[in-house]
Amino acid sequence: MARYELVKRSVALITLTNPPVNALSSAVRHAMAKSMEQALNDPKVTAVVICGENGRFCGGADIREFAGPLRGPPLVPLLDAIEAGEKPVVAAIEGVALGGGFELALVCHYCIAHFKARLGLPEVTLGILPAAGGTQRLPRLIGIPAALELITTGRHISAQEALKLGIVDQVTEQNACEVAVEFALRAVAKPLSSRRVSMLTTPCPPDLDALLEVVTMEVKKKARGVMAPLACIQAVRAAATMPYSKGIKRESELMATLFNSGQARALQYCFFAQRTAGKWTLPSGAQWNNSKPREIRSAAIIGLGTMGRGIVVSLARVGISVIAVESEKKLLETGKQMVIGMLERDAKRRGVSASLNLLKFTLSLQDLKDVDLVIEAVFEDMALKKRVFQELSKVCRPATLLCTNTSGLDVDALAGVTDRPHLVVGMHFFSPAHVMKLLEVVCGPRSSSETIATAMSLGKRMGKVSVAVGNCPGFVGNRMLKPYMDQATFLLEEGATPEQIDKALEDFGFAMGVFRMSDLAGLDVGWRIRKESGLTGPDVDPKNPPRRRHGRRYCPIPDMVCEQGRFGQKTGRGWYMYDKPGGTNAKPDPLIQNLLEMYRSRYAIQPRNISDQEIIERCLFALANEGFRILEDGIAARPEDIDVIYLFGYGFPRHRGGPMFYASMVGLERVLERLEHYHQAHPDVPHLEPSPLLKKLVACGSPSVQTWREHIKTMHSHL
Numbered sequence: 001m002a003r004y005e006l007v008k009r010s011v012a013l014i015t016l017t018n019p020p021v022n023a024l025s026s027a028v029r030h031a032m033a034k035s036m037e038q039a040l041n042d043p044k045v046t047a048v049v050i051c052g053e054n055g056r057f058c059g060g061a062d063i064r065e066f067a068g069p070l071r072g073p074p075l076v077p078l079l080d081a082i083e084a085g086e087k088p089v090v091a092a093i094e095g096v097a098l099g100g101g102f103e104l105a106l107v108c109h110y111c112i113a114h115f116k117a118r119l120g121l122p123e124v125t126l127g128i129l130p131a132a133g134g135t136q137r138l139p140r141l142i143g144i145p146a147a148l149e150l151i152t153t154g155r156h157i158s159a160q161e162a163l164k165l166g167i168v169d170q171v172t173e174q175n176a177c178e179v180a181v182e183f184a185l186r187a188v189a190k191p192l193s194s195r196r197v198s199m200l201t202t203p204c205p206p207d208l209d210a211l212l213e214v215v216t217m218e219v220k221k222k223a224r225g226v227m228a229p230l231a232c233i234q235a236v237r238a239a240a241t242m243p244y245s246k247g248i249k250r251e252s253e254l255m256a257t258l259f260n261s262g263q264a265r266a267l268q269y270c271f272f273a274q275r276t277a278g279k280w281t282l283p284s285g286a287q288w289n290n291s292k293p294r295e296i297r298s299a300a301i302i303g304l305g306t307m308g309r310g311i312v313v314s315l316a317r318v319g320i321s322v323i324a325v326e327s328e329k330k331l332l333e334t335g336k337q338m339v340i341g342m343l344e345r346d347a348k349r350r351g352v353s354a355s356l357n358l359l360k361f362t363l364s365l366q367d368l369k370d371v372d373l374v375i376e377a378v379f380e381d382m383a384l385k386k387r388v389f390q391e392l393s394k395v396c397r398p399a400t401l402l403c404t405n406t407s408g409l410d411v412d413a414l415a416g417v418t419d420r421p422h423l424v425v426g427m428h429f430f431s432p433a434h435v436m437k438l439l440e441v442v443c444g445p446r447s448s449s450e451t452i453a454t455a456m457s458l459g460k461r462m463g464k465v466s467v468a469v470g471n472c473p474g475f476v477g478n479r480m481l482k483p484y485m486d487q488a489t490f491l492l493e494e495g496a497t498p499e500q501i502d503k504a505l506e507d508f509g510f511a512m513g514v515f516r517m518s519d520l521a522g523l524d525v526g527w528r529i530r531k532e533s534g535l536t537g538p539d540v541d542p543k544n545p546p547r548r549r550h551g552r553r554y555c556p557i558p559d560m561v562c563e564q565g566r567f568g569q570k571t572g573r574g575w576y577m578y579d580k581p582g583g584t585n586a587k588p589d590p591l592i593q594n595l596l597e598m599y600r601s602r603y604a605i606q607p608r609n610i611s612d613q614e615i616i617e618r619c620l621f622a623l624a625n626e627g628f629r630i631l632e633d634g635i636a637a638r639p640e641d642i643d644v645i646y647l648f649g650y651g652f653p654r655h656r657g658g659p660m661f662y663a664s665m666v667g668l669e670r671v672l673e674r675l676e677h678y679h680q681a682h683p684d685v686p687h688l689e690p691s692p693l694l695k696k697l698v699a700c701g702s703p704s705v706q707t708w709r710e711h712i713k714t715m716h717s718h719l
């Protein structure tokens, strides 16, 4: 767990050996304590260098240990002893120094960083704070404003920025460990007192209170209801107002308020869920670590609408040649200008040159014959998509992968019209595709493991969080969205307003409530889908009661809003009103209030007061209930996959962990009881009927979310 060597006859080289990230597990802490003692007691040793195996200094505390009882030597006294030692200690930072790893570097008297190293205190993203002295030492070293920014955001910084801030003493392009050993030899006999960061006085700005107030406001706005950043601010305040000995106690008290909180558990669950989600499997036994992806050098995108443009940008900025196809000259020219503008702005922001030379724009599918992969992003119309896929089958070489960006249509039906169904897969991007991190990779029953591996790996290359899902209407994300949105509109019928529902959801932590989100996305999309599926429009039998479809409750209010030409932000009117078409400042609209009142009186609905609790329970338990059905159907392999989809694609608050984790935190028994209650009150809403899997899990004693997979026995697993 830590290797001890004597190098250059007088330098103790301590290497942390806990791959893959040399996390400070209890065994590592134990070995470090022993090694330090040996170094400090050996008269031959005049200096110490600490480094990490495999070019990675240290990824911080072992997060997995946080779930169990704390064991092994505590970190704070160990780090204090390193700092207080009478022999110079030099940190050799390669790869990463994060969290406890950064705190370890802060107690070393000198730091050498490789030029590619990254440093940071990401604890806040795990719902905790840097509790091994980080909140007390960093402000002393770099001042309150810079420390506050790093600690409250968890941002990683480069070695160069760390040098500018005064965190590291030297940045090298050579082996950091070798440079550190030479540095250590030169440091012997130099006084150490000024190198002990805990002994420094925190440079304190005159307007400390005002500064902390501003940062507090910013944090509250950005991360509504999240506890950790606020605790971080209080800890940094202690660094400015207390001696180190008291500040470290305050840090520890604040950590105690966070450590076992639901938010910390949720955020740490998210960390591991994100890493688990990439590990796809198929019933055939093919999986992420035994299926080789193909190398993709060139791609084509069909359709230069909003989605197509974002996908072109995502591909080109990672160095893939892209041919973009449109059906009309004018659309092609508009799309081209927009893509170029997006790429130029993106390159400017990243300080690189725009990769415009990788782009080609064409009106002819014939130009696609040699590309490695095509992503179709045309209008959401099955007949049109089938025509495109038939055409692609003819023009592309037999090995070209054919992907569709459909947001919910049958991927296998598209595969069926091609000459290569095994090379067809869904790549469902989220809008705007060059910004949103989520990619649902939709595995059709005939998609080969190589095809899935290629789509997943391409997603990763584009910086996406890719999740493999099965093929069913709406896949995972959009299939779950329907019951969630249905509940919101039923609540409107029963007496709520869009702003009341949105506020309840935003207070819960969503960046946007369901109605504000719909206004942003455009209400006409859903309207067209409802018309195509015969739920509204001229094809509906007039004898059908307006509030029932296929024997179930139906809310026609969204159709009525669209009939008035209110399509959301783009038309300046939707569930809210905006200053102008394209405006973003949503204001409640009295016309919507009138519409709701008239609607209720037409159908003799007595409006009632609806509590925020009912809004949250009906929307979110219906959402999770559909998630349980998705697990039963084998459309998602594990609850983590569903949660990752909702975190990265639908703005589910990370500190709640995702819909499935949230259900487990509320308690499955309680979720079941509330769903039974609401289903009894609304028997014509099948989405409120508790799913068999939920009932089964409750009957099994509500096991932890990480073990649900063992309880999902499906005959029809797609994954």
Ligand SMILES: CCCCCCCCCCCCC[C@H](O)CC(=O)SCCNC(=O)CCNC(=O)[C@H](O)C(C)(C)COP(=O)(O)OP(=O)(O)OC[C@H]1O[C@@H](n2cnc3c(N)ncnc32)[C@H](O)[C@@H]1OP(=O)(O)O
Residues within 6 Å of the ligand: 020, 021, 023, 059, 060, 061, 062, 063, 064, 075, 096, 098, 099, 100, 101, 103, 122, 123, 126, 129, 130, 131, 132, 134, 255, 256, 259, 260, 272, 275, 276
């Ligand atoms: C009332 C009670 C009071 C109790 C008080 C208790 C006080 C306790 C005292 C605590 C002292 C605090 C110490 C410190 O301040 C706290 C911390 O350090 S928290 C940890 C901070 N570090 C991080 O957040 C870094 C997390 N890791 C990453 O960001 C990335 O992994 C990486 C290091 C940048 C590497 O990225 P990649 O190369 O892409 O690799 P992966 O991300 O895929 O990771 C590979 C593999 O490693 C696992 N892993 C990574 N980091 C950790 C970790 N810190 N602990 C455990 N495991 C880690 C990751 O899950 C992957 O595993 P796999 O999926 O392959 O199984």
